[in-house]
Amino acid sequence: MNKSELVENIAKKTGLSLKDANASVSAFMGIIKESLGNGDPVVLVGFGSFVVRDRAARTGHNPRTGETLNIPAVKVPAFRPGKSLKDAVNK
Numbered sequence: 001m002n003k004s005e006l007v008e009n010i011a012k013k014t015g016l017s018l019k020d021a022n023a024s025v026s027a028f029m030g031i032i033k034e035s036l037g038n039g040d041p042v043v044l045v046g047f048g049s050f051v052v053r054d055r056a057a058r059t060g061h062n063p064r065t066g067e068t069l070n071i072p073a074v075k076v077p078a079f080r081p082g083k084s085l086k087d088a089v090n091k
Helices: 003-014 018-037 083-089
Strands: 042-044 048-055 058-061 068-071 074-081
Touching (some): 018 048
Antiparallel strands (some): 048 074
């Protein structure tokens, strides 16, 4: 499912117009980006948690030349599914 399909489904289930449903989905995604950008997790009980994880610096290799590269440490977004989401997927 892509964003436009999600917006259509939300509009059907809630009775909102497509414009209002799109604004809601965009606001939701913006709030998650902003919170994760500040380093704060977003916890949706029963669904899951969006968190920021630290990825350590490491050494890599250029496959073309074989040259050793230093890959710097970065922060990456991650999602941890909640129990009810796991149960829904595994039923």
